[in-house]
Every structure is written in structure tokens, then in C-alpha cells.
Amino acid sequence: MDKNIKKQSAFISEEESTIDWNEIQNAFKKTFGAEIYNSWLQKVTLVKEFNDYLILGVPTRFFRDWIVSRYLDKILEQVKQFKLSLNRIEFKIIEENKVNQELLKVSDLNKVTEIKDSILNYNRLNPNLNFDSFVQGKSNDIALSYSKKVCEHLSRYNPLYICGGVGLGKTHLLNAIGLELQGDNNVMFISAERFMYHFIKSIKKNDMVNFKDFFRKSSVFIIDDIQFLSGKESLQEEFFHTFNSLMDKGSQIIISADRAPIKLDRVQERIKSRLAGGLLVDIELPDLELKIKIIKKKIEEIQNQFKEQINLSDDVITFIAIECKTNVRELIGVLNRVVAFTRVHNKTLDISDCKKILKDVFNQIKVVTVDKIQNVVSNFFNISLSEMLSQRRSRPLARPRQIAMYLAKKMTTRSLPEIGRRFANRDHTTVIHAVKTIGRLSEQDDEMKKNIMQIKSILLEQ
Ligand code: ADP
Ligand code: MG
DSSP: OHHHHHHHHTTTTSSOOOOOOOHHHHHHHHHHHHHHHTTTTGEEEEEEEOOOOOOOOOHHHHHHHHHHHHHHHHHHHHHHOOOOOOOOOEEEOOOOOOGGGGGGGOOOOOOOOOHHHHHHHTOOOOTEEEOOTSSTTTTTTHHHHHHHHHHHSSSTSSSSSOOOOTTTHHHHHHHHHHHHHHTTOOEEEEHHHHHHHHHOOOOOOOOHHHHHHHTTSSSSSEEOOOHHHHHOOHHHHHHHHHHHHHHHTTEEEEEEEOOOGGGGGOOOOOHHHHHSSEEEEEEEOHHHHHHHHHHHHHHHHHHHHHHHOOOOOOOHHHHHHHHOOOOHHHHHHHHHHHHHHHHTTTTTOHHHHHHHHHHHHHHHHHHOHHHHHHHHHHHHHOOOOOHHSOOOOOHHHHHHHHHHHHHHHHOOOOHHHHHHHHHTTOOOOHHHHHHHHHHHHHHHHHHHHHHHHHHHHHHHHO
């Protein structure tokens, strides 16, 4: 990451730092008010300034997500007043050395060894994802009630296995269980991905004894997104041993996954059958009634937190609930955008404003990949993909190639070297040159501007 920042900054070196972060911070204070400023904006630092975007530093992922969902529009609007060419903000997580005691829970903090220390940083429970903030509906009723029962009768339902598609509330429930039990128990809450990360790190450091001890000591073991184990043989083996030894000593295990145990691909049969040996509950897609309840609850939370009134008519709320079809995460994302819009424009929304916002949101959510860009661009210019990626330098091939590289930089999160590799292993300097050339042409040349706009809209529509 740092390396990339350096390379990119060489590329825009003609545009040295022009903004004064202190000045912008003062403006934030005025716009957001002291309370929000002191809790959030004050902790945002300027990492790097580019021609058209800023990289800002934030202490945690949670902090970043919060800022992005609630304040991003307003922040951008503010910084643009100091530098008009800015059109984007990226965040970089700069971990604080100090671990926030409130957010994590392992009962014995005094005996922290090196491995524990590194795991501690990830064993975080989010205080906001609790049972009170989880809205009950037909699709999650059973999962919610058994999550609560597990807390009352430890080891009766063991393991508790919660499954459901993305964004339906699995992590929220796991977190809520962790919060509920953390006072009296040694709670371990980890994602399967993190579990693997520590497993590999411990192997490399020849520290497996510590690893095993650490996980096997917990009396409540909560593991999120277990589908991540699929195809990873040695990890499964380790997990299986951890699982068995925890079950043997009567620890409660809670697991989440995006599918039922028998449907896990490339997971050993004996593991599947152990996973299925407890209680299986699933969360389904929310119905309209639940979606509306969730929106209302979220509005209430925002109002309480920021002590301000948010006026959304029942029509607008129902409209959002009907339009958001995929999951709760998307629903909340859309709602945050709508709320941000009412704040910025200081007006009560009608359905047609809502339609506009939703269209923007869905366009943004659309994932544009380098592959897709290459296909669309080569089609647009009527050349074959292999011609576009070839080493030939004639203009009818070179221009589309450069346009595709330019769009890959602008519309995906791939780094310059990664983009270079995707274009038949070209060097990142070639990509820089393309981005520069097309960037300049799209400002000076109307034909180029029009082409770029058209290609972009094709990419966002598909
Ligand atoms: P998953 O882990 O299943 O992908 P999450 O637990 O991360 O989903 O949920 C996505 C978002 O939706 C979170 O912000 C979560 O708090 C919220 N959410 C999901 N279901 C509910 C619910 N029933 N009530 C309130 N918030 C919910
Ligand atoms: Mg999750």
C-alpha cells in the first residue's frame, strides 16, 4: 500500500499539497457540531493528497464504516470547498497501538502472551450489535429466539449453527450472544478467516502450543463464516481438534455459515456431521414488514444518537423497503444515503428524490472488474480482446487499450502493478502513462469525453 502511494504521488508531483488540514478540521467542527466532531471527525487524519482524491486515516474498520455510511457525502462536500478538483475520498486504517478495552473481551487481560496479544486485537465485540438492536421478524424469529436460549442454557444446544445468506444478520446475532455472555465466561469471538490467519502465523513461528491453548481455553467459542474452511485441509484438521476438545470440556460453541453443514463444499464428512450434531437454525430473506420495522428502528437509533429529527414519510419508507431486495445490509446502506441526502439538502424527500438516490446507490454497488472493462471496451471499439491485449502499437488498438487501463484505475480498486499484469504483463509505468494520457484527452477532446462517458454508463448498466 505504502509503496503504491509513493509511486502514485510521483505521478501527480506537479500538484503538491495545497490544502490545509487544520483549516478543514475547523470547517468540520462548524458543519457537524461539537458532539459529532469530537467523537468522529477529529480523529480523521490526512494521509495523502492527490489531484482528485484524498487518502484519510482512521483508527479502525468500524470507525471507517461508520464515517462512510453517515458522513461521507458531507465530508466530500466540505473538502471540495477547499479544492474543487477533489471528487473522491479513500480511507486507510491506521491502527492505534492502544487497544480499546471497551470493545474487546477476554477475561484475563493480565496474562496476555504474545499470541494472545495479536488475537486480542481481533476478538472484538461491537457494543451496538446486541439483542436490543436486532429487530425480530418471521425470517429470523427462530434464529433469534435460540440465540437467546443459548445464553440462558449454556451447552444445551451445542453447537448452535446459524446459517443464512450475506447481510441477513448472522454476525449481528453472534456478536449479541458474545456480548450477553462475556461477563461471566471466557468468550472467544473470531471469524474463520482470522482463525486461519492465526493458525498460519503460529505454524510459521513454530508456536502451535500457544495457539491450541488459547482457543481451547475458551468456555464460549463463537466462530463466524465457517464456510471459509472449505478446501483448506490442514485448517479443517486443526479446527476439528479445537472443536472436539471444546465439546469434550463442555464449552458452548456457536457457528455461522452461509449454508447448512451438509451443503458445505470440500469439507470433510466427519466435520460436517459434527457441525450438524447440535441445533441448526436459519435466517431467511426479510419480508416487507420486517424491512419496514428495521428502517424505523434505524431511524430511531440515528435520532437518539445525533439528537436530531429525521423526517421520512411512510410512503418513502415503504418505497425503500420494496426496492431493497437483496439483504438487510443493503437496506441499511440505502437508508443511510437517504438520511445523508435529507441532511445535506435540508428537505423532506419525496418518492422521486428517492428513486434518484436509489439509482445512484445501485450503480455504485455494481461491481466493475478489470475483465468486464476489457470486454466492454474491446466491444465498444469493435476489436477483439486478444488484439487489445497484444503488443501491437497501432493507434486503433493502442487507444482502446489505454482507455481500458484508465477505466480500470478509475473504476476498480486494483493497484497500478495489478492492472499492468492484467494487460498481458505490462509494467505499471505503462499504466501510469495511459491514465495520464486518457485523463488529459478526456478533458481536451470532446470525442474522447463522449466515448468515456458512454463506456462508463454501459459498465454501470450491465
Ligand atoms: P451477515 O453476517 O449475515 O452477513 P450482518 O450480521 O453483518 O450479516 O448484518 C448486516 C447488517 O444488517 C448489520 O449492520 C446488522 O446490524 C444489520 N441487521 C441484519 N439483520 C438485522 C435485524 N434483524 N435487525 C437489525 N439490524 C439487522
Ligand atoms: Mg457476517
